Structure formats: structure tokens, C-alpha cells
Amino acid sequence: MRMLIANGTVIDTDPEPRVLPGADVLVEDGVIVAVGAGLGAEDAEVVDATGLIVLPGFVDTHRHVWQSVLRSAAADATLGSYLDLVLGRFAPAFLAEDVYAANLWGALEALDAGITTVYDWSHIQLTPAHTDAAIDGLGESGIRAVFGYAHPGTDDASRREDEVRRVASRGLPGLLTPALAAWGPVYGSVEAAQADWRLARDLGLRISVHATGTGTVERLHRGGLLGADVMFVHGNGFTDEAMKLVADSGGVASVAPAVESQMGHGHPETGRFRGFGVTTGFGVDTVTDTPGDMFAVMRAAFAAERSRGGSLTTAEVLRMATVEGAAVLGMDDRIGSLRPGRQADVIMLRAGDLGLAPVHDPIGAVVTAAGSANVDTVIVAGRVVKRAGRLVDVDTRRALDLVSRSAARIAEAAGTAAPVAP
Numbered sequence: 001m002r003m004l005i006a007n008g009t010v011i012d013t014d015p016e017p018r019v020l021p022g023a024d025v026l027v028e029d030g031v032i033v034a035v036g037a038g039l040g041a042e043d044a045e046v047v048d049a050t051g052l053i054v055l056p057g058f059v060d061t062h063r064h065v066w067q068s069v070l071r072s073a074a075a076d077a078t079l080g081s082y083l084d085l086v087l088g089r090f091a092p093a094f095l096a097e098d099v100y101a102a103n104l105w106g107a108l109e110a111l112d113a114g115i116t117t118v119y120d121w122s123h124i125q126l127t128p129a130h131t132d133a134a135i136d137g138l139g140e141s142g143i144r145a146v147f148g149y150a151h152p153g154t155d156d157a158s159r160r161e162d163e164v165r166r167v168a169s170r171g172l173p174g175l176l177t178p179a180l181a182a183w184g185p186v187y188g189s190v191e192a193a194q195a196d197w198r199l200a201r202d203l204g205l206r207i208s209v210h211a212t213g214t215g216t217v218e219r220l221h222r223g224g225l226l227g228a229d230v231m232f233v234h235g236n237g238f239t240d241e242a243m244k245l246v247a248d249s250g251g252v253a254s255v256a257p258a259v260e261s262q263m264g265h266g267h268p269e270t271g272r273f274r275g276f277g278v279t280t281g282f283g284v285d286t287v288t289d290t291p292g293d294m295f296a297v298m299r300a301a302f303a304a305e306r307s308r309g310g311s312l313t314t315a316e317v318l319r320m321a322t323v324e325g326a327a328v329l330g331m332d333d334r335i336g337s338l339r340p341g342r343q344a345d346v347i348m349l350r351a352g353d354l355g356l357a358p359v360h361d362p363i364g365a366v367v368t369a370a371g372s373a374n375v376d377t378v379i380v381a382g383r384v385v386k387r388a389g390r391l392v393d394v395d396t397r398r399a400l401d402l403v404s405r406s407a408a409r410i411a412e413a414a415g416t417a418a419p420v421a422p
């Protein structure tokens with residue numbers, strides 16, 4: 001099957017973002033085979049990209065997808081009050097069916113906004129049924145995802161090695177890859193972290209861990225736990241020494257600039273991570289208090305870094321939202337750019353929309369002006385999941401009904417205000 005995305009304003013991201021006006025992207029069996037002007041392909045399905053900005057799908061390196069059902073439920077929260085409300089009161093009320101509804105809805109909203117790959121840091125594994133429901137929701141959406149399993153609690157007794165092994169070996173549906181979302185020494189014991197790292201490395205799973213402030217990286221270093229398979233989420237307030245340890249180990253970083261700025265984690269460390277040579281991507285993190293799209297995240301990162309006197313450019317921001325994010329997930333040999341051989345994860349934005357036209361600088365416009373409403377087409381692995389501004393081949397009404405029912409029930413159980421009925 002061949003598809004020709006014809007005559008778009010193409011932005012490739014590798015090695016550096018650059019604009020190819022009036023270019024085509026040729027896709028064969030879900031893989032990009034050529035990019036350039038006037039490619040032509042007589043037997044291909046032609047997607048007319050005239051008036052569209054064509055670029056690789058966004059890569060969200062850190063999101064708790066199950067929290068889609070809790071949108072804006074902790075809008076004014078700091079990190080402490082978020083933990084009390086979301087993990088302390090909402091999470092225990094989740095049934096497996098709620099996790100399914102939330103993951104389906106959360107993955108669909110990501111796709112709708114042009115995020116074609118998401119790392120789901122999933123700390124809602126209350127039972128094996130919850131785990132299977134989370135995987136089903138992601139799988140059914142059609143998104144490319146890393147499913148990061150987190151033990152159901154932070155204490156040593158809550159570790160579920162058998163479940164991690166089951167997730168790693170059960171065969172995940174669609175475009176899903178398993179990983180270990182580790183609580184790490186910030187939330188759990190050093191012994192538990194050591195056991196988790198051993199387990200993940202034994203199973204060939206990459207590790208993602210939340211960390212801020214001083215001491216965590218140093219503790220992991222002393223325990224011999226740093227490595228190229230470890231993703232540090234946030235990193236606010238890392239010392240220069242910690243940054244250097246991460247860089248020297250080949251570890252990677254995921255910055256969630258909107259959440260960090262609002263919830264008081266500290267200044268987003270985008271510029272410092274990059275300055276130390278750490279491969280850095282972006283994450284939405286949670287929609288309990290921020291929007292679920294990469295446009296908002298890119299702008300939060302750009303503004304926060306510039307407010308600090310940093311020299312971050314829109315091209316660097318777009319790179320982190322795509323190919324560098326893919327590298328954070330260890331997937332830049334497959335996704336994140338339009339280089340021939342890469343999976344056809346492609347999005348198209350309407351350059352003529354209100355709020356986006358006229359487009360003087362396509363890269364600058366994508367980062368500073370575009371939004372989810374401009375996303376016309378989304379393709380994952382060569383499959384069109386959004387066309388002419390609407391998701392296709394998915395019953396969004398059913399997904400909305402499910403997530404609305406779950407939201408109402410969970411709010412009642414947690415004793416918070418009932419959500420507005422759709």
C-alpha cells in the first residue's frame with residue numbers, strides 16, 4: 001500500500017528542523033520511503049497536502065493517561081495537594097472499567113491533538129484487571145504507546161514483580177511497548193529501587209522515574225543504578241553534579257514544563273539538561289491541571305526558558321517535541337522524523353486557519369501559534385486516524401459516554417463536585 005502526501009509545507013526534524021516548501025512524503029506499507037518535491041507515485045493513494053503543514057507526530061514522553069477522567073479536577077493544586085487529592089482520594093475509587101475508559105479517552109485526545117506516541121506512566125495498577133484495562137484502552141485507540149507499569153503502591157510490600165513479568169511477556173496489542181515506571185528512591189526505599197532496576201534490566205524494560213531536588217541521582221549513582229535505560233522525569237533543582245552524572249551515564253530526561261511551572265516543582269530545566277548534553281523530551285504529565293496537547297507544552301517550555309534568560313529556539317523546542325522525544329524513549333530509529341525508513345507517524349496542520357495564517361515561519365508558527373484545532377490529519381504507522389479534522393474509525397460518542405460515567409462515579413466516591421454532564 002502506497003500513500004503520497006502531496007505538495008505540503010513539510011517540516012522535517014532530523015538532524016535539525018527545516019522547511020521543505022511544496023514537498024511530498026511517500027509512504028509504503030506504513031513506512032516513509034521518500035521525501036522531496038515532485039515525487040509522484042501513480043499507484044499511490046494521494047493525500048492532497050496543499051495548504052497544510054506536514055510534520056512528524058508529536059512524542060509525549062510522560063503522561064499519566066488514566067487521569068484523563070480527572071481533567072482540571074486539581075486545577076489550583078500544588079504538588080502536595082495534587083498527591084493528596086489525585087493519588088490519595090481519586091485513585092482508590094478507580095475500577096478497572098474506569099481505567100479502560102480513561103485510557104481510551106486520554107489516548108484519543110492525544111491523537112486528536114497530533115500526539116502519535118505517548119509514554120503512559122501508569123500508576124493505577126490496583127489489580128491485574130486494572131492493568132489489562134489500561135492496556136486495552138491504549139491499544140484500542142490506535143496510538144503508539146509505551147506502557148509504563150508502576151507498582152500499585154510505593155511501599156516495598158506493594159511491589160508486584162509477577163505482574164511486571166506478566167506485562168513484559170503477555171504480548172501487548174497494537175503499537176504498545178512495555179516499560180517499568182519505577183517509584184524510585186523519591187517515593188520508595190533504595191532497596192525497592194534496586195530490586196526494580198534488577199527486574200527491569202532482567203526483562204529488558206526501560207526505566208522511568210520521577211525525580212526532583214537534590215540527592216536522588218546521587219543515591220542512584222551510589223547504588224550503581226544509573227544508565228542509558230533510565231529516564232528522569234522533571235529534574236527540577238538537580239545539582240550540576242547530578243546533571244553531569246545523568247549525562248555521563250547516557251540517561252535521558254523528560255521535562256513537563258506546564259505542570260512544573262504551575263504546581264511548584266521549580267523552574268523547568270529544559271536549558272540546563274540540554275546544556276549538560278542530556279537528551280531531553282517533553283511531557284504533558286497530567287491533565288488534572290494542564291491541557292493535554294503538545295502545543296501548550298512547547299509554549300510553556302519556550303516561555304519558561306526564555307524567562308530565565310535562556311536562548312532556546314523554536315526549532316530546538318520542535319525537535320524536543322518530536323525526534324529528541326523519540327530518542328528519550330529509545331525509539332528514534334523508528335519515529336520522530338520523516339527520514340526514509342521511519343514509521344509514517346505524520347500530522348498535518350491547516351495553514352489557512354484563523355489564528356495560524358499567515359504563516360511566515362512554519363517552525364515558529366507550529367511552536368508559538370498552532371493548536372489542536374488546527375490539526376487536520378493524523379497518521380500513525382501509515383494508518384489515517386484523523387482526517388479533515390475528525391477522528392475516524394472510532395466511536396468517540398461511546399468513549400465520551402464511558403468516560404463521563406466514570407468521571408461522575410469517581411467524583412462521587414471522592415466527595416468532589418459532580419462534573420458537568422456532556
Ligand SMILES: [Zn+2]
Nearest residue numbers: 121210233285
Ligand atoms: Zn508524572
